[in-house]
Amino acid sequence: MSRLAEALARFERVGLCILPTPFEPMKRLTAHLADAGSCPRLWVKREDCTGPGFGGNKLRKLDYVLHAALSQGVDTLVSGGVVQSNSQRQVAAAAAKLGLDCHLAVYHGRVAPPSPDYELSGNALLNRLFGATLHDVPWDGDRNGAIRALAETLRARGRKPYVVPYGVSDPLGAVAYASTIVEIAAQCAAQGIVPKAIVHCTGSAGTQAGLVVGARLALPGTRIVGIDIDAEPERVRRDVVSYGRAAAELLGQPFDEADVEVVAGHAGPAYGVPHAATVEAIRLAARLEALVLDPVYSGKGLAGLLALIRAERWSADDDVVFIHTGGAPALFAYRHLFDPH
């Protein structure tokens, strides 16, 4: 067992996720990009396939975080996010699977609804389908304030709520996400490769924090490259450092701030607003690899990776892994971008 796997074995999981998630070459996307210039061999880690309720990166975090919750005897999960949040959809799915009630603070005002579909389809529809109770609240920039207030109200009514923070990003969520590196290290070893980089989109920062901590131990030659999708690269970087440091402490491992790279410039005009590069990335992934990306997270992540490839950051002999962090249901809320009829 690797040192990272040993360190992680001290933390228990509920067993929500189907692991390991698949790891595949993206041969057609690689060939397409190589036609226009030098392109590393591209691989994809399918974190959109983690399991219940259409999967995604948050379920891997919830697998560990909810073990801690259940051991406290809670009966209700409380979380929140924007109308099309993948995070709250995964919390709602996990609650359904575990037989817990779910209350969600749905933030209005961070993203201007781009179409009538936005409020009704995709994740918004799934939250209701999974049986969550939705509470509409105005966005005031505080990601966790309304979630905590909702939990207090439920506690006063005699419930035993557990607060799942915005994006499931906290030190334990970051510890959980380090487990992705155990899988990627084994899957790369089976292919006989050592990736130069792992590229993914980063927002509430727990995903990147876990990857950075894990890679330091199990893939030291691999750079973790987070593509900022929040249009707040400095805030994202600070949060990756903070969760990463705390997660490394929980794992009894060292942490180096120099390992944290957050790339700015690919978030489009604002959070939740896709630009032409996002649409191009989503179309390419669909037509060449049958991958369904979304316009808020994974589409912008791939757009960032395409820009780095075109800027010749890597050579044709390198291997680069893209993490598909999920989010496909949100695509249906942005149908107008792809199907104007």
Ligand SMILES: Cc1ncc(COP(=O)(O)O)c(C=O)c1O
């Ligand atoms: C599909 C998808 N990818 C990536 C992320 C970013 O992960 P993190 O918030 O841990 O940075 C999210 C977060 O909501 C997401 O929904």
